[in-house]
């Protein structure tokens with residue numbers, strides 16, 4: 001079949017991208033936008049005018065997934081061809097196939113590769129493509145169309161060393177895989193040359209960076225700070241157990257160099273040791289408090305410490321809930337990202353019983369605000 005790469009009006013295929021999820025997903029969306037914009041056969045366009053809509057979607061929470069599936073159905077009803085990619089494509093392809101049979105489901109790795117134009121042309125011509133399970137092979141430097149031209153987010157690693165019982169990420173992304181240090185430096189230089197004033201390092205766990213390469217996040221930050229140019233550096237979420245071994249060296253750098261934000265994001269998830277064990281979080285609340293207090297003492301009160309809490313985890317009692325409230329009152333984190341537990345199909349915590357009754361779960365979540 002002759003490839004036309006044209007829509008019914010004889011124009012280049014018009015593509016709209018919708019991205020949801022974390023900073024990793026958004027950074028991948030920015031790379032994908034550039035790939036489309038650069039192609040001579042494709043052009044970025046609005047949702048209304050698009051011939052094809054790419055939905056780059058997150059799988060972290062079941063309620064989010066439900067909304068995303070509804071969104072996909074709505075866009076199909078608008079008469080658009082759609083491709084679902086990102087974490088949701090990898091984790092929930094069976095559900096997508098059942099509930100949105102018109103959608104193509106494609107690994108983002110394939111969309112970032114050489115066959116992007118062919119895939120989009122085939123989908124526009126009426127094919128439905130299912131091709132998932134292709135691990136992302138990112139090689140920096142890459143070009144991007146940034147959502148905010150002053151902020152450049154760089155995924156530095158994918159996957160995790162932990163196996164939290166509620167988390168889908170490790171199923172999708174596997175064990176930690178870090179990008180080579182020199183590649184990340186070249187990406188940072190590229191972004192700074194482009195006028196970016198804030199570099200954000202992101203990963204499923206930034207403190208796990210380099211564990212598979214024999215280097216650390218501290219090594220990476222030292223190298224980034226050697227780059228000439230006016231920029232600041234922000235370090236993304238770090239798991240307390242991987243953050244702890246590098247914390248002294250990392251906090252020293254943050255103290256010595258004003259370009260690094262005094263911002264530390266270390267999710268605790270619960271104030272109860274019993275719940276932490278069920279979550280398979282590899283630390284106790286006492287160890288977490290010690291780490292938190294060290295960060296506060298070293299960086300002072302002009303720092304920002306963020307944490308995450310999952311309320312109403314299965315089997316959570318009033319006593320566990322009160323332990324979380326007490327811990328928050330005592331430590332006083334500056335930012336608390338609070339979410340109510342919801343089963344994520346395919347994760348071990350879905351099997352835990354009893355679940356917290358939804359009325360009680362709502363009340364406990366409210367009390368934590």
Ligand code: SF4
Pocket residue numbers: 020021022023024025057058059060087168169
């Ligand atoms: S890595 Fe996790 S939070 Fe980020 S988009 Fe994927 S499922 Fe969502």
